[in-house]
Amino acid sequence: MIVSGKPCALDGCIADVQQHIDGLSNGERGMNHHRGINRVRTSWVTGAICLILIGLGTQPGHAQDHAAQFDLSKYQGKIVWLDFWASWCVPCRRSFPWLNQVLAQYGDKDFIVIGVNVDKDPELASEFLTETPADFPIIYDPDGKLATQFGVVGMPSSFLIGRDGQIITDHVGFKRHLTTEYEASIEQALAQ
Amino acid sequence: MQLKKKLNLRTSLAAATCSLLGASPVAKVLAEEATPWVIDTAALYYGEQDGRVQDISANFLANKELRYGQFLNLSLAIDTLTGATPNGAKPATNTAQTFTTPSGNSSFTTPAGDLPLDDTFHDTRVALGVSWQQPVGDVSTLDIGTTLSKEFDYQHIGINASFSRDFFQRNTTVTAGFAFASDSIDPEGGAPIPLAPMRGIDDDTSKLGDDDKEIIDLLIGVTQVINRRMLVQLNYTYSDASGYLNDPYKIVSVLDATGEPVPTIGPAPQIPSHQFLYESRPDSRTKHSIFAKTKYRFDNSTLSASYRYMTDDWEIDSHTFDFRYRWDMNRYNYIEPHLRFYTQSAADFYTLALNDGTPLPQYASADYRLGEFDGITIGAKYGHQMKNGDEWSTRLEYYTTTGKGVSSTDYPDLDAIIFQVSYRLKIGD
Amino acid sequence: MYRVICITTLLLGNALLTGCANLGVDPWDRDLLARPDMEMVSDPMEAGLDAHIYFSKEASSGGEGFAGGGCGCN
Numbered sequence: 257m258i259v260s261g262k263p264c265a266l267d268g269c270i271a272d273v274q275q276h277i278d279g280l281s282n283g284e285r286g287m288n289h290h291r292g293i294n295r296v297r298t299s300w301v302t303g304a305i306c307l308i309l310i311g312l313g314t315q316p317g318h319a320q321d322h323a324a325q326f327d328l329s330k331y332q333g334k335i336v337w338l339d340f341w342a343s344w345c346v347p348c349r350r351s352f353p354w355l356n357q358v359l360a361q362y363g364d365k366d367f368i369v370i371g372v373n374v375d376k377d378p379e380l381a382s383e384f385l386t387e388t389p390a391d392f393p394i395i396y397d398p399d400g401k402l403a404t405q406f407g408v409v410g411m412p413s414s415f416l417i418g419r420d421g422q423i424i425t426d427h428v429g430f431k432r433h434l435t436t437e438y439e440a441s442i443e444q445a446l447a448q
Numbered sequence: 449m450q451l452k453k454k455l456n457l458r459t460s461l462a463a464a465t466c467s468l469l470g471a472s473p474v475a476k477v478l479a480e481e482a483t484p485w486v487i488d489t490a491a492l493y494y495g496e497q498d499g500r501v502q503d504i505s506a507n508f509l510a511n512k513e514l515r516y517g518q519f520l521n522l523s524l525a526i527d528t529l530t531g532a533t534p535n536g537a538k539p540a541t542n543t544a545q546t547f548t549t550p551s552g553n554s555s556f557t558t559p560a561g562d563l564p565l566d567d568t569f570h571d572t573r574v575a576l577g578v579s580w581q582q583p584v585g586d587v588s589t590l591d592i593g594t595t596l597s598k599e600f601d602y603q604h605i606g607i608n609a610s611f612s613r614d615f616f617q618r619n620t621t622v623t624a625g626f627a628f629a630s631d632s633i634d635p636e637g638g639a640p641i642p643l644a645p646m647r648g649i650d651d652d653t654s655k656l657g658d659d660d661k662e663i664i665d666l667l668i669g670v671t672q673v674i675n676r677r678m679l680v681q682l683n684y685t686y687s688d689a690s691g692y693l694n695d696p697y698k699i700v701s702v703l704d705a706t707g708e709p710v711p712t713i714g715p716a717p718q719i720p721s722h723q724f725l726y727e728s729r730p731d732s733r734t735k736h737s738i739f740a741k742t743k744y745r746f747d748n749s750t751l752s753a754s755y756r757y758m759t760d761d762w763e764i765d766s767h768t769f770d771f772r773y774r775w776d777m778n779r780y781n782y783i784e785p786h787l788r789f790y791t792q793s794a795a796d797f798y799t800l801a802l803n804d805g806t807p808l809p810q811y812a813s814a815d816y817r818l819g820e821f822d823g824i825t826i827g828a829k830y831g832h833q834m835k836n837g838d839e840w841s842t843r844l845e846y847y848t849t850t851g852k853g854v855s856s857t858d859y860p861d862l863d864a865i866i867f868q869v870s871y872r873l874k875i876g877d
Numbered sequence: 878m879y880r881v882i883c884i885t886t887l888l889l890g891n892a893l894l895t896g897c898a899n900l901g902v903d904p905w906d907r908d909l910l911a912r913p914d915m916e917m918v919s920d921p922m923e924a925g926l927d928a929h930i931y932f933s934k935e936a937s938s939g940g941e942g943f944a945g946g947g948c949g950c951n
Contacts, residue, residue, distance in 0.1 A: 409904060617901065619902065681917055
């Protein structure tokens with residue numbers, strides 16, 4: 257199955273993202289915990305095709321665009337932290353370790369993190385991810401369609417989405433001294 | 449001698465981005481918990497032709513981002529000045545001229561036909577700056593700083609503050625700032641009485657003690673994002689200086705009807721050999737400047753173009769055009785050619801010399817820096833980023849000025865070389 | 878005369894601000910503006926040294942200003 261954070265070249269990769277998320281939400285993480293051989297095999301094949309096509313297909317300046325396929329309703333019943341980031345955004349670099357941390361902390365309780373990358377050049381995004389890895393899936397929004405849809409007013413932007421798909425709270429920026437507040441809002445959302 | 453108002457890196461309001469002449473977002477750091485100190489070091493050589501002014505300096509800037517998005521910036525500059533500078537006297541065609549040194553302890557002689565230069569002045573200057581940048585709410589920033597500099601005959605203390613607010617999703621930034629400086633001058637030999645004659649050795653009749661001046665600057669500016677590739681900035685600066693604004697080492701020649709300097713009376717050898725009066729400038733100066741700049745990012749290069757218009761109540765008008773084109777050869781190397789055009793009109797009390805027998809004006813100065821001239825700078829900079837993130841760069845420039853109009857005769861044109869080597873490193877990464 | 882200047886300035890200022898409202902980029906399109914060489918003063922060390930040189934040799938100084946542009950990050 258695909259490793260979180262690697263750019264995908266196929267629509268099928270979205271399905272993989274979904275599977276990954278499902279896996280996480282069911283208390284499973286990583287390849288070893290997938291339910292059912294079939295699922296594993298499908299993910300392996302899709303993943304392999306993804307990787308081949310990455311090599312062949314991905315060109316600088318032609319970032320893959322997942323915005324159109326993104327459907328929030330898929331995550332009904334879960335608390336979603338949607339984080340818009342870019343390789344050129346300095347606070348984003350600092351937010352990733354924290355995002356990984358809250359994912360580890362709350363991931364077994366219906367909590368998922370999705371990163372939305374708005375870089376125009378996918379190479380820059382993958383370089384960033386090599387230096388600052390993400391344990392959560394990344395969706396690519398190079399034309400800013402998703403950003404427009406969510407009404408992003410500054411970078412980075414985070415949206416905390418409740419089980420009903422409605423935005424509970426959002427904030428712009430990442431400040432280390434506010435992480436306790438961010439965590440409190442997650443816990444509050446999970447308690448509902 | 450030169451540089452009377454000590455410009456430190458935290459230049460009154462010529463300060464730049466977000467903090468010190470630069471502190472700030474220049475610290476684009478890769479950090480987890482701790483942020484590093486970003487240290488900029490530079491060695492600069494400035495040298496004019498024919499044994500004139502040479503300046504070598506060592507400069508340091510240290511910048512660190514602190515816990516709540518604040519930035520601390522420290523700066524240090526040490527420079528030593530040597531070489532000779534025109535003292536304002538007009539060259540004499542037929543006779544050598546002898547001048548008393550500023551200290552009054554000795555004298556020096558300029559041969560007939562030569563531009564009189566005073567080379568008794570060697571000095572070392574130390575300048576320090578500290579500034580602090582603080583976010584205020586979500587869309588504003590406050591910046592405060594202080595600057596200090598000291599050299600043998602001059603001391604500067606300054607404070608500055610500015611406030612910036614972003615509008616329209618940070619596409620528009622409005623900034624207002626002010627700077628206040630209190631400088632004191634204690635010239636070698638004492639500050640001369642304006643328009644008093646230069647006296648002989650150990651004669652301090654024309655000299656007083658020390659003096660001071662105060663400068664206040666106010667700035668208002670707007671920076672606007674035009675599109676994904678382009679920014680423009682427009683600033684208006686008001687500046688008011690009052691106090692002792694003379695250059696204590698500059699004199700004005702007194703000429704007879706034939707245009708030759710009037711000799712002093714007395715048994716030979718007379719020191720000084722001719723009549724020289726200490727210059728006199730008004731004790732206040734009000735300046736207005738309008739500054740416009742644009743930056744445009746192409747695919748592999750960045751263009752920077754700016755224009756500044758300055759006008760003051762000394763009747764000096766100036767225009768400055770500055771162009772830089774940074775070409776990114778690849779990810780790690782760039783080359784940046786630079787072109788600057790400058791032109792200024794003379795101060796209304798600027799004169800090449802005074803005429804014997806005519807009534808003394810209230811103000812008079814032959815300082816070439818108040819004259820009418822054009823200046824061109826042409827140069828290039830090369831920079832290289834290393835794998836560990838450190839960066840070094842070097843630049844070489846040629847700066848030349850030519851007198852014109854009222855300064856077209858006997859004007860001490862300038863030909864200077866500027867050479868700089870810089871290194872940036874991060875500590876605590 | 879003073880009134881004319883006053884009104885013109887207000888109108889210009891208003892036009893400028895309204896105009897400014899329409900210019901610009903979306904927050905996620907600031908990739909190029911975030912580049913260090915797209916800061917208004919991209920090399921503060923060099924800018925400071927030059928300011929010092931030209932202040933010493935010319936009758937003009939200053940003019941350059943502050944913030945704006947950049948990545949716009951919070």
